[in-house]
Amino acid sequence: MEPKTRNDGLEIQFFLYGLTIVYKTSSSNQNIYVTERSEFNGIRGKFRMLQFSPEVVQGIINMEQPQCLVASYSRITVDLIDHYAIDFKKGFIIGHGIGTVSSYYPDKNLLTxxxxxxxxxxxKKYFGHTGKNVIVGDGQALLKIQEAQSQxxxxxxxxxxxxxPFHLTTKEFFTLTYEKLSDRGILILNYIGKIRNDELLHTLYVTISEIFPSVKLFAANPLSTASQNIFFVASRHVLEDYSPQEATSIQIIGK
Structure with missing residues (x-):
């Protein structure tokens, strides 16, 4: 009998999570899996996911209702955009996934x-994305060539x-985002971590606050001690207080 490889172990984990692997491959950056399940958060359907590991979902779609935003973090993201950047004209996304946010705004000038x-x-092949306005390359390098205050x-x-990726957490990177944002533009960062005693969360907050005069944080479950999606919103102008439908404004406690 052959010993189990690392990939064999990962596939067992997918099975234990109740997932069926539809497609798998590897790139120079990561392992890539397309998985499916018949239920998500108590709702029945044909849910297809992009994953790099069993624990994290990079994107999810219900193939029976492809226009619906399945994941709460996607709904929170568009909620924050619709409130803080209502009627925005131009935007830049770093990290494509399955193109959920860009697909939600088909008539906007959104480059990914x-x-x-x-x-x-x-x-494109498994999630129906058109590939429109997606450029392959490093996000920081591609953002550098955009016009100042154009986003x-x-x-x-x-x-x-x-x-x-570390280079997208540095003062240099966030200074670049400040330079490229319009006067009333917003930076949104989706961070997966813990509200309390998360050193990187604290470091990100300090770094972003050194550059942007207004920074707010939101989390879906402010009482949870587990890792979750935490959203930074930063801007040149003062951001008003806001309570998204599925998230709560939070304050950082400890490092």
């Missing part, structure tokens, strides 16, 4: 940077496995 060409191809929304949703 995705470093992995396989992710783009899989989003009304910059959305950072890039992950390598379960972590944001």
């Amino acid at each position: 940077a995705e470093i992995d060409p396989l992710v783009v191809e899989i989003s 009304d929304v910059i959305f950072l949703d890039a992950y390598s496995g379960i972590e944001i």
